[in-house]
Amino acid sequence: MxxxxxxxxxxxxxxEPLASVSVSMTPLAxxxxxxxxxxxxxxxxxxxxxxxxxxxxxHFDADQLxxxxxxxxxxxxxxxxxxxxxxxxxxxxxxxxxxxxxGRSMYELNYGYxxxxxxxxxxxxxxxEFTCEEIVKIRDEVxxxxxxxxxxHRFIIQGVCDECAKKRSLGRRQDRV
Amino acid sequence: MxxxxxxxxxxxxxxEPLASVSVSMTPLAxxxxxxxxxxxxxxxxxxxxxxxxxxxxxHFDADQLxxxxxxxxxxxxxxxxxxxxxxxxxxxxxxxxxxxxxGRSMYELNYGYxxxxxxxxxxxxxxxEFTCEEIVKIRDEVxxxxxxxxxxHRFIIQGVCDECAKKRSLGRRQDRV
DNA sequence: ATCGTTGCAAACGTTTTGCATAAGG
DNA sequence: CCTTATGCAAAACGTTTGCAACGAT
Numbered sequence: 256m257x258x259x260x261x262x263x264x265x266x267x268x269x270x271e272p273l274a275s276v277s278v279s280m281t282p283l284a285x286x287x288x289x290x291x292x293x294x295x296x297x298x299x300x301x302x303x304x305x306x307x308x309x310x311x312x313x314h315f316d317a318d319q320l321x322x323x324x325x326x327x328x329x330x331x332x333x334x335x336x337x338x339x340x341x342x343x344x345x346x347x348x349x350x351x352x353x354x355x356x357x358g359r360s361m362y363e364l365n366y367g368y369x370x371x372x373x374x375x376x377x378x379x380x381x382x383x384e385f386t387c388e389e390i391v392k393i394r395d396e397v398x399x400x401x402x403x404x405x406x407x408h409r410f411i412i413q414g415v416c417d418e419c420a421k422k423r424s425l426g427r428r429q430d431r432v
Numbered sequence: 433m434x435x436x437x438x439x440x441x442x443x444x445x446x447x448e449p450l451a452s453v454s455v456s457m458t459p460l461a462x463x464x465x466x467x468x469x470x471x472x473x474x475x476x477x478x479x480x481x482x483x484x485x486x487x488x489x490x491h492f493d494a495d496q497l498x499x500x501x502x503x504x505x506x507x508x509x510x511x512x513x514x515x516x517x518x519x520x521x522x523x524x525x526x527x528x529x530x531x532x533x534x535g536r537s538m539y540e541l542n543y544g545y546x547x548x549x550x551x552x553x554x555x556x557x558x559x560x561e562f563t564c565e566e567i568v569k570i571r572d573e574v575x576x577x578x579x580x581x582x583x584x585h586r587f588i589i590q591g592v593c594d595e596c597a598k599k600r601s602l603g604r605r606q607d608r609v
Numbered sequence: 610a611t612c613g614t615t616g617c618a619a620a621c622g623t624t625t626t627g628c629a630t631a632a633g634g
Numbered sequence: 635c636c637t638t639a640t641g642c643a644a645a646a647c648g649t650t651t652g653c654a655a656c657g658a659t
Contacts, residue, residue: 336640337641402593
């Protein structure tokens with residue numbers, strides 16, 4: 256993936272130098288800088304997970320990620336709690352973006368990946384990305400009017416995608432908002 | 433969740449006439465129409481919950497609602513499962529709007545209450561409403577471009593509210609999301 | 610007399626925790 | 635060494651379900 260210029264406003268002030276160099280850093284480099292700045296350690300599990308996560312270009316949840324990892328006997332096995340702990344750390348480091356869908360957490364790349372929002376089909380559960388610069392403008396405008404410090408936003412349009420709309424009558428799936 | 437064969441038809445499909453008269457109907461009237469159209473029954477529990485819910489003008493989650501209800505010995509006691517079942521029915525009836533926040537479902541009035549979106553403070557967990565017509569325009573435009581049938585949307589701006597920003601140094605709370 | 614509804618208890622799926630051991634710096 | 639990280643098992647959390655009894659139409 257190309258390093259698109261999207262230095263998202265950074266979670267916090269702890270890592271001042273990051274913003275300026277972020278475009279040229281690999282996710283690994285940035286992660287290591289984050290770990291150092293916090294006195295955290297880079298373990299084999301974390302390295303392996305970072306690799307797996309950045310091989311994905313789609314959104315995923317913890318279970319989907321775990322399903323793709325080696326199972327309990329195998330070399331690179333990572334336990335479920337560690338996956339959760341590490342995903343949280345990736346979010347803290349600004350590498351991943353998290354949002355909630357149908358009661359569980361979804362993750363997606365937040366580094367070297369253009370900012371976007373989603374359409375969510377309640378029939379097939381598909382997430383469709385779209386980009387729209389106006390949204391960020393509106394967001395910042397609204398926030399300014401409320402003296403609110405924006406860290407992030409989520410904009411999800413729920414409904415039915417074209418495909419599902421066509422095979423309407425067949426659909427068996429339950430809608431959940 | 434067992435696959436109920438019942439097509440949980442979207443709120444709108446079944447009840448075409450509702451839209452035109454909705455402004456003049458009370459929530460109760462609309463709810464009763466909804467129940468009739470589906471062959472469902474109006475019980476004391478449902479009536480009482482509708483009353484309680486429409487006394488609130490804020491967002492709430494199931495627990496907050498339950499906390500305000502009579503406890504197990506008392507006259508109007510409603511069990512936890514029934515609260516959940518009924519809230520879902522209110523959503524189906526178009527009376528409430530549901531969205532997710534920090535892993536739990538939040539509800540707010542969706543009937544006789546202007547459409548709006550939210551700012552969410554990750555320090556104090558406060559939800560601040562705002563209205564912005566452009567958002568709906570953008571939403572519909574994006575959806576049209578993707579041949580997507582919109583049912584709803586959620587737009588939440590996350591960050592830190594003015595109050596919390598002022599007492600920054602004191603707050604020790606962990607940010608989540 | 611139906612058939613939806615209730616309350617209970619128990620299950621559910623996702624995420625988190627306590628703790629003893631392992632391992633990075 | 636010191637402290638963070640890991641894996642395990644178990645808990646926590648919000649929510650849902652199976653079931654027998656109840657109650658609305």
